[in-house]
Amino acid sequence: MKEKVLIVEGGYAEHRPGPVMPGFEGIIGKSHLLLNVFDNIIQVAPTDTSILILGESGTGKEMIAGCIHKLSLRKDQRFVKLNCAAIPPTLIESELFGHEKGAFTGAFDKRIGRFEQAAKGTIFLDEIGEMPLELQAKLLHVLQDKEVDRIGSKAPVKIDVRVIAATNRNLEKEVADGRFRLDLYYRLNVIPITLPPLRDRKEDIIDLAEYFIDRYNRKSGRKIAGLSDRAIKSMMAYHWPGNIRELEHMIERCVLLAKGPIIEDIPVNPKNDQGAGNPETQIKTIQENERDHIIAVLRKCNGKIWGPGAAAEILNLPPTTLRSKMKKLGIQKGY
Numbered sequence: 541m542k543e544k545v546l547i548v549e550g551g552y553a554e555h556r557p558g559p560v561m562p563g564f565e566g567i568i569g570k571s572h573l574l575l576n577v578f579d580n581i582i583q584v585a586p587t588d589t590s591i592l593i594l595g596e597s598g599t600g601k602e603m604i605a606g607c608i609h610k611l612s613l614r615k616d617q618r619f620v621k622l623n624c625a626a627i628p629p630t631l632i633e634s635e636l637f638g639h640e641k642g643a644f645t646g647a648f649d650k651r652i653g654r655f656e657q658a659a660k661g662t663i664f665l666d667e668i669g670e671m672p673l674e675l676q677a678k679l680l681h682v683l684q685d686k687e688v689d690r691i692g693s694k695a696p697v698k699i700d701v702r703v704i705a706a707t708n709r710n711l712e713k714e715v716a717d718g719r720f721r722l723d724l725y726y727r728l729n730v731i732p733i734t735l736p737p738l739r740d741r742k743e744d745i746i747d748l749a750e751y752f753i754d755r756y757n758r759k760s761g762r763k764i765a766g767l768s769d770r771a772i773k774s775m776m777a778y779h780w781p782g783n784i785r786e787l788e789h790m791i792e793r794c795v796l797l798a799k800g801p802i803i804e805d806i807p808v809n810p811k812n813d814q815g816a817g818n819p820e821t822q823i824k825t826i827q828e829n830e831r832d833h834i835i836a837v838l839r840k841c842n843g844k845i846w847g848p849g850a851a852a853e854i855l856n857l858p859p860t861t862l863r864s865k866m867k868k869l870g871i872q873k874g875y
């Protein structure tokens with residue numbers, strides 16, 4: 541069997557596919573689609589405009605947000621993140637804008653919100669499409685007037701913060717369905733940057749796989765030298781619904797479980813991909829079953845994760861755990 545071995549000279553420690561451009565360290569890939577994204581970022585990073593990063597789950601939106609900050613004039617100030625889907629809707633307001641002592645039951649101390657924490661720097665609002673409608677109005681006010689109102693405070697605080705938001709939702713559809721404010725959409729969408737899904741930049745798959753083999757070799761102390769032709773073929777044929785995150789987790793697993801010096805096979809079955817084949821006759825992995833079960837429950841709950849009768853409760857999982865499982869398994873809106 542012909543092997544694709546990654547180590548050429550100097551051993552794995554010297555193997556570094558990419559980065560291609562300064563400022564994008566750790567972002568692997570040289571497909572023209574990704575290089576176009578880099579070009580756009582280089583142009584807009586030094587401005588102070590809001591940026592909306594669009595793309596499926598696991599395409600690297602958070603990494604790109606970090607690059608934009610590092611390439612901006614605010615690079616020496618703080619980069620503060622908030623994942624709007626990771627905290628209950630009732631807490632987002634206080635997380636973002638802060639509160640005064642005694643502002644509500646349980647507000648034992650004054651709290652500085654993320655906007656104030658990001659003073660003179662950048663705030664990254666991940667999964668902005670999950671932000672409740674009533675908070676969207678408050679966010680718009682912050683963006684327009686450049687001041688925040690801590691809950692329970694009468695005096696607004698002036699802020700100078702650049703906003704980068706990201707979503708894997710189709711925000712235009714969210715606007716059309718009345719779930720996202722049009723005025724906020726316009727405000728955030730000044731510069732949209734769209735990250736292509738991995739299946740549209742297959743040229744990057746092997747570079748990424750090599751990079752992750754290197755990373756997980758170091759973490760585990762293993763010395764996996766590369767991928768067999770068969771593994772490469774499977775990877776190139778696969779649809780990668782969970783994008784780079786899915787690829788990373790798969791390589792991690794393969795590095796840990798490989799029986800020989802290279803990864804012989806990748807546990808993806810393109811026939812199971814994109815709904816092809818007869819599901820009745822397919823033997824699924826535990827992970828595939830878990831994915832299908834979570835999707836079935838989400839459909840039953842109309843995609844609701846938090847709250848009584850929602851998916852997390854039915855599955856007996858903390859909502860944040862369910863969220864991270866969804867990410868890991870590549871489950872996103874439109875399942």
Ligand SMILES: Nc1ncnc2c1ncn2[C@@H]1O[C@H](COP(=O)(O)OP(=O)(O)OP(=O)(O)O)[C@@H](O)[C@H]1O
Pocket residue numbers: 566567568569595596597598599600601602603604666707708748784785788867
């Ligand atoms: N080009 C890349 N090179 C190396 N690693 C990458 C690249 N893109 C993404 N990753 C890795 O893939 C994983 C997912 O990336 P990230 O969290 O930035 O995606 P995301 O689009 O923000 O996902 P989500 O929408 O689910 O929050 C991370 O572990 C990240 O380090």
